Amino acid sequence: MEYTTIAQMSAALAAGTVSSVELTRAVLDRIGQLNPELNAFITVTPEQALAAAHDADRQIAIGKHGKLTGIPYANKDIFCTQGVRTTCGSRMLENFIAPYDAGAVERLGTAGMVAVGKTNMDEFAMGSSNETSYYGAVLNPWDKGCVPGGSSGGSAAAVAARMVPMATGTDTGGSIRQPAAFCGISGLKPTYGRVSRYGMIAYASSLDQGGPMALTAEDLALTLGAMAGHDGRDSTSVTRDAEDFTRLLDTSLAGLKVGVPKEFFAAGLDAEVGEAIESAIGVLERLGARRVEVSLPNMSLAIPAYYVIAPAECSSNLARYDGVRYGYRCSDPVDLQDMYVRSRSEGFGNEVKRRILVGTFALSHGYYDAYYGQAQRIRRLISRDFANALAQADVLVGPTTPSTAFRIGAKSSDPIEMYLCDVYTTAVNLAGLPGASIPAGFDNGLPVGMQLIGKAFDEATILQVAHQFQQATDWHQRAP
Amino acid sequence: MQYEPTIGLEIHVQLSTASKMFSGAATAYGGTPNSQACAVDLGLPGVLPVINAEAVRMAILFGLAIDAEIAPRSVFARKNYFYPDLPKGYQISQFELPVVARGHLDIATEDGETIRIRITRAHLEEDAGKSLHEDFHGMTGIDLNRAGTPLLEVVTEPDLTCASDAVAYMRALHTLVRYLGICDGNMQEGSFRCDANVSVKPIGSTTLGTRAEIKNLNSFRFVERAINYEIERQVELLESGGKVVQETRLYDPDRDETRSMRSKEDAQDYRYFPDPDLLPLDISKVQIDAMRELLPELPRAREQRFEHTLGLHHADAVNLARDRAVADYLEATISAGGDPRSAANWILGEVFGAMNKDGMAISEIPVKSEMLAELLSAVSDGTISGKIAKEVFEAMWQGEGRAREIIERRGLRQVNDTGAIMAFVDQVIAANPEQVEQLKSGKDKVLGFLVGQIMKLSKGKANPQQVNELLRQCIFD
Numbered sequence: 028m029e030y031t032t033i034a035q036m037s038a039a040l041a042a043g044t045v046s047s048v049e050l051t052r053a054v055l056d057r058i059g060q061l062n063p064e065l066n067a068f069i070t071v072t073p074e075q076a077l078a079a080a081h082d083a084d085r086q087i088a089i090g091k092h093g094k095l096t097g098i099p100y101a102n103k104d105i106f107c108t109q110g111v112r113t114t115c116g117s118r119m120l121e122n123f124i125a126p127y128d129a130g131a132v133e134r135l136g137t138a139g140m141v142a143v144g145k146t147n148m149d150e151f152a153m154g155s156s157n158e159t160s161y162y163g164a165v166l167n168p169w170d171k172g173c174v175p176g177g178s179s180g181g182s183a184a185a186v187a188a189r190m191v192p193m194a195t196g197t198d199t200g201g202s203i204r205q206p207a208a209f210c211g212i213s214g215l216k217p218t219y220g221r222v223s224r225y226g227m228i229a230y231a232s233s234l235d236q237g238g239p240m241a242l243t244a245e246d247l248a249l250t251l252g253a254m255a256g257h258d259g260r261d262s263t264s265v266t267r268d269a270e271d272f273t274r275l276l277d278t279s280l281a282g283l284k285v286g287v288p289k290e291f292f293a294a295g296l297d298a299e300v301g302e303a304i305e306s307a308i309g310v311l312e313r314l315g316a317r318r319v320e321v322s323l324p325n326m327s328l329a330i331p332a333y334y335v336i337a338p339a340e341c342s343s344n345l346a347r348y349d350g351v352r353y354g355y356r357c358s359d360p361v362d363l364q365d366m367y368v369r370s371r372s373e374g375f376g377n378e379v380k381r382r383i384l385v386g387t388f389a390l391s392h393g394y395y396d397a398y399y400g401q402a403q404r405i406r407r408l409i410s411r412d413f414a415n416a417l418a419q420a421d422v423l424v425g426p427t428t429p430s431t432a433f434r435i436g437a438k439s440s441d442p443i444e445m446y447l448c449d450v451y452t453t454a455v456n457l458a459g460l461p462g463a464s465i466p467a468g469f470d471n472g473l474p475v476g477m478q479l480i481g482k483a484f485d486e487a488t489i490l491q492v493a494h495q496f497q498q499a500t501d502w503h504q505r506a507p
Numbered sequence: 508m509q510y511e512p513t514i515g516l517e518i519h520v521q522l523s524t525a526s527k528m529f530s531g532a533a534t535a536y537g538g539t540p541n542s543q544a545c546a547v548d549l550g551l552p553g554v555l556p557v558i559n560a561e562a563v564r565m566a567i568l569f570g571l572a573i574d575a576e577i578a579p580r581s582v583f584a585r586k587n588y589f590y591p592d593l594p595k596g597y598q599i600s601q602f603e604l605p606v607v608a609r610g611h612l613d614i615a616t617e618d619g620e621t622i623r624i625r626i627t628r629a630h631l632e633e634d635a636g637k638s639l640h641e642d643f644h645g646m647t648g649i650d651l652n653r654a655g656t657p658l659l660e661v662v663t664e665p666d667l668t669c670a671s672d673a674v675a676y677m678r679a680l681h682t683l684v685r686y687l688g689i690c691d692g693n694m695q696e697g698s699f700r701c702d703a704n705v706s707v708k709p710i711g712s713t714t715l716g717t718r719a720e721i722k723n724l725n726s727f728r729f730v731e732r733a734i735n736y737e738i739e740r741q742v743e744l745l746e747s748g749g750k751v752v753q754e755t756r757l758y759d760p761d762r763d764e765t766r767s768m769r770s771k772e773d774a775q776d777y778r779y780f781p782d783p784d785l786l787p788l789d790i791s792k793v794q795i796d797a798m799r800e801l802l803p804e805l806p807r808a809r810e811q812r813f814e815h816t817l818g819l820h821h822a823d824a825v826n827l828a829r830d831r832a833v834a835d836y837l838e839a840t841i842s843a844g845g846d847p848r849s850a851a852n853w854i855l856g857e858v859f860g861a862m863n864k865d866g867m868a869i870s871e872i873p874v875k876s877e878m879l880a881e882l883l884s885a886v887s888d889g890t891i892s893g894k895i896a897k898e899v900f901e902a903m904w905q906g907e908g909r910a911r912e913i914i915e916r917r918g919l920r921q922v923n924d925t926g927a928i929m930a931f932v933d934q935v936i937a938a939n940p941e942q943v944e945q946l947k948s949g950k951d952k953v954l955g956f957l958v959g960q961i962m963k964l965s966k967g968k969a970n971p972q973q974v975n976e977l978l979r980q981c982i983f984d
Binding site for chain 1: 546549551553554555556557585587589591594595596597647649776778779780783784785786
């Protein structure tokens with residue numbers, strides 16, 4: 028296809044050189060071509076997509092269109108979509124069809140975007156490799172022996188393979204940024220509360236945040252503008268006015284302070300990844316940014332704290348999947364207990380069960396303070412660390428992940444090893460801050476992601492840095 | 508050994524909001540199963556709770572009414588357990604930081620003594636649904652209409668020492684929440700439910716005995732009977748050398764006994780933790796002050812004013828203050844000119860009688876307060892006698908108009924003319940010589956008979972006082 032980014036498609040649609048139906052057909056064709064191998068989609072909805080594309084073309088014809096009208100995109104299968112099944116990567120919801128759209132989906136629809144399907148993901152967003160999906164692993168378009176990262180692995184692979192210009196993701200501990208890094212695309216986790224969680228199936232409510240995954244920072248800015256905004260149905264949704272996230276894109280980085288936390292470059296980081304990030308920071312400096320050394324002293328506590336808080340919340344959030352009202356129910360239960368036990372044992376995969384068990388333990392009587400209480404205290408320390416670091420810098424930069432994408436199966440038998448993939452990302456969720464990952468180089472043919480972390484509600488500065496970087500580099504234009 | 512009981516109550520007050528605690532679904536009772544359950548109530552994936560501001564206002568009003576502290580910040584927590592009628596697998600409640608804490612309610616005991624019952628806390632939570640075990644051929648049906656209904660759980664300190672005080676407290680609370688307009692008080696429909704914690708200890712001992720919790724007592728009578736049964740059971744157990752175990756018991760009204768439901772060992776670990784879907788509930792001083800303005804005169808203050816300012820008997824004051832609409836009716840009658848004591852007597856007698864007969868609430872009755880006041884003034888100014896007044900009241904109840912219209916239309920005006928009454932007296936004396944003789948010889952009882960004859964002759968319209976006087980004059984002078 029001639030057009031890869033939203034900005035390009037939007038211009039072509041406005042100029043009338045292409046229609047939304049044509050774009051959508053091209054997208055559906057490409058999905059049909061690549062998906063059997065990559066497995067990035069769980070569900071594709073050509074009929075609904077083409078109907079929406081027709082509507083979009085009519086809007087364009089009468090001049091009632093916005094920048095996103097008619098642009099095809101995909102939703103991570105964690106976002107509820109009215110009338111289209113939402114599996115959350117689980118057998119538990121194999122046949123679940125929500126009678127409502129998630130808040131974010133509704134907003135993207137209102138902006139005129141055309142949903143083409145639902146992308147694969149780790150089961151209930153629990154995983155860093157997309158291998159926990161009941162619907163099978165997703166392959167990394169750069170190396171089909173490698174994982175795409177997770178949990179938004181399907182969205183990342185779909186964007187990287189140019190199936191869709193944008194896909195929604197969710198990020199609880201790194202689930203947008205880590206797969207974006209592994210697949211060589213751009214992904215943004217907004218500030219907690221920016222994007223409505225209504226209709227976004229909960230993993231860990233205090234950490235979950237939806238956001239866009241795309242090829243460029245500009246596309247992230249455009250789509251975040253549509254996704255974000257107050258939703259009265261989500262009590263944690265912030266009441267802030269709509270913002271134009273593109274407003275700083277063309278502003279130079281001169282004088283902007285870029286903080287480099289030393290803990291991001293400590294033991295555990297692959298040397299090649301470290302070098303790629305160092306040279307990317309060099310690019311930012313050449314663009315006029317000033318490098319500031321900062322420290323996040325409690326960084327090493329983020330993973331342990333995260334793996335108490337997230338499982339604790341998930342143990343409660345996933346209690347509703349009990350086989351009573353909807354979702355998977357075991358066959359021929361002999362009594363209530365049997366129905367509960369077998370429905371949940373058969374409906375959930377191992378990683379989900381592991382986290383439910385860990386979380387149940389962490390909240391149980393006599394352990395609550397030592398685990399959940401302690402993790403909350405660490406969370407406050409980490410927030411304070413970020414506040415201190417961001418008092419000295421406008422954004423923080425570092426690697427998104429300690430290494431590039433790993434081989435399928437390489438870490439699936441060692442959960443701790445798997446959890447360490449998120450060593451640089453979970454702290455950002457604990458602090459509720461916005462963070463992005465953008466392509467910043469390659470190591471052995473696999474993409475390296477650079478993480479940008481901003482002040483609360485300062486996505487615009489992150490996007491400015493990312494866009495300016497992308498004006499000076501071409502990593503984001505490389506296609507697998 | 509002599510024992511004394513210690514009792515604490517936990518009462519679930521269903522708040523009379525139009526919609527649920529965390530969703531927009533209606534709370535009306537008795538709908539077709541699952542017709543009042545939205546995606547939030549069903550616990551569908553991805554949906555989220557939103558706090559009902561009206562329920563919060565009601566909780567604040569209650570807190571102010573019991574002179575409690577309103578928490579500037581309280582927290583909703585999840586109480587985790589699996590049950591088929593609990594759609595999310597947890598109940599949203601308040602645990603460590605309730606919205607209302609440290610209040611009290613003064614109650615009158617059976618001996619007329621006033622005691623203060625401390626209220627530890629009152630917290631907001633959502634109700635569960637209902638499991639239906641009939642009509643499903645060995646399966647269980649689930650009705651989630653009630654799921655998510657707002658409840659205020661009101662917990663006392665163990666300040667009660669007998670079943671009758673417990674009932675007095677429960678009644679006082681029942682009166683209060685209806686006064687505040689925060690609960691319809693309908694116990695059959697489960698709008699006001701009680702759990703009782705009961706223990707016994709040797710008299711004088713300072714350490715409390717082991718307690719049993721008795722669940723789901725939905726009438727005043729059951730509370731009294733269940734507590735008395737439980738006290739007796741525990742005393743007998745201790746007397747025979749046994750030990751009370753901490754457990755939850757269920758009262759069976761058919762057999763009038765409590766039965767063990769689960770022991771402390773089986774007690775569930777609810778794994779409470781703050782609900783991450785909800786922000787802490789912040790209540791400002793401004794909001795509290797605004798609610799204070801809405802606080803009505805409370806039942807106990809009103810009861811005392813009725814007794815001391817209006818001069819009503821204590822029991823009448825209590826009965827009339829119990830229901831806010833009745834108390835308002837009384838006051839409206841008085842301000843329309845009715846004498847307080849007569850108004851009270853009429854309401855407790857004729858009005859309540861007619862309401863019971865026709866199954867009406869005071870708000871629905873045809874005899875409005877100003878109509879009753881007009882009737883009372885017709886009695887006090889001598890237009891009609893008290894006896895005729897009952898006939899007039901009945902006519903007003905039947906919708907025949909106002910008191911003075913009915914009196915005129917039916918010609919019920921009292922005869923105060925001495926000449927006319929004298930004619931009746933003369934007739935009766937002439938017709939009853941024997942009784943007149945008896946009266947003269949000192950048999951006072953006969954007076955009543957003769958007065959009755961005169962009244963009958965006058966069709967009840969003669970002024971009874973004048974009849975009495977004239978009769979005496981004729982016979983003794």
